[in-house]
Amino acid sequence: MTPEERRAELAESLAEVQDRLVKACHAADRSADEVELLAVTKTFPASDVALLSDLGLVAFAENREQEARGKVAEFAELRPQAVRRWHMVGQLQRNKARAVTRWADVVESVDSERLAEALARATANARAAGDREHPLDVLVQVSLDGTVGRGGCPPDDVPRLADKIAGTSDLRLRGVMAVAPLGGDPDVAFATLRAISERLRVDHPEAVDVSAGMSADLESAVAHGSTRVRVGTALLGGRRLTSP
Template sequence: MAETVSERAKEVTANIESARHRIAAACTAAGRSVTDVTIVAVTKTYPASDVRLLAEAGITEVAENRDQEAGDKAEQCRDLDLTWHFVGQLQTNKARSVARYADVVHSVDRGKLVRALGAGARLHGREITSLVQVNLDPASAEGVLGPRGGADPRDVLDVAGAIEDEEGLVLGGVMAVAPRTGDPAAAFGRLAAVAERVRDRYPQATMISAGMSGDLEAAIARGATHLRLGTALLGERKVIVG
């Protein structure tokens, strides 16, 4: 039997409550305030109706990782007051399209992409907050599951500087995905050190996008300000869109 809207709303509400309890407990353990941590709901493969349920529950920061799905969903939800995040690896030839709707792009990792995204932002008359994606696991580029993307930690300040100098872009901070193997806390500790170096040069770059449904506690303990949560809020993905 198909799930009714009310049943889905109850499920999403319960998931949000559970995620917020986890975040609160992690913040208490880390000596941080829950107001320092923002939930970014990753809605890839979930329908626009779920985005509306999230918004009704007070979660208005929404992320996608595929341009076509993101653009379509943003259009369907244009009546909502949402902040749209793009969190997937971004090719330069997609930057102009992403600049149409994305308020925040988490995956900026090279100068060529900075220039392409800046050109798109200016074309559409927009200002896009941009995060430098940091590769915490360089060996992943050769792994069987494919590359994760991200700038080498040694190159992060160069990418940050390019963003800072690019008209239409605003340097927000850094982002990373924990390596597929190893201790996520150690990886997020490395990210925190990179973030500190960026803030030393660019004090306004305070965002640290780190932590997903399975490792949010480790991310909060290492200073994450934005958590990218999908299954923790919306459950296991059942349908692939597009």
């Protein structure tokens, strides 16, 4: 596929996803401006990120630090003047905190106090070294089904973790993130997340982000207050890269 053909393919997919978002927002009596589209570019090349940037997207997500590191650098070379924001949405080990703070603007998968501490230290060191200018925006990942291996903080532990994050000058608490349980009812899951978010904002009014909804269930997420949908397959298609 030539770059021109790929751009046309991505443009068509983007238009379809944006149309779904507009319809979902209308059905929920919300403005389409209230919901951000986050392009999940994991397993896809930097050239696709560049094309999506050309088409107007500014927010991109990765779930593996090793893959993201090289892709972020390559994209910067392809589009040095592009406005962009990189999100880490995958499970993150503490020993990767230092590397992630070098490229991520947002980490959406903070699910433990120990990880928050590691990210705060890494961010402080990066700022002191001149490798980044600003604190790291983070979201608390909430486990909605308790499944081990998928990541996420138990709902009852969210307030304590949020307080931990808000208590450091190097992290900024922005909200919550969750993935709907496999085989479960997304409406139930996202209604639960909305309730958790509303309780969190009582003590942390700045934590307004609700990152929820993917290709298959974005309509349900929007109906339950999502402010950011994470879309990969519906936007980019099937997997293209071999994982490094």
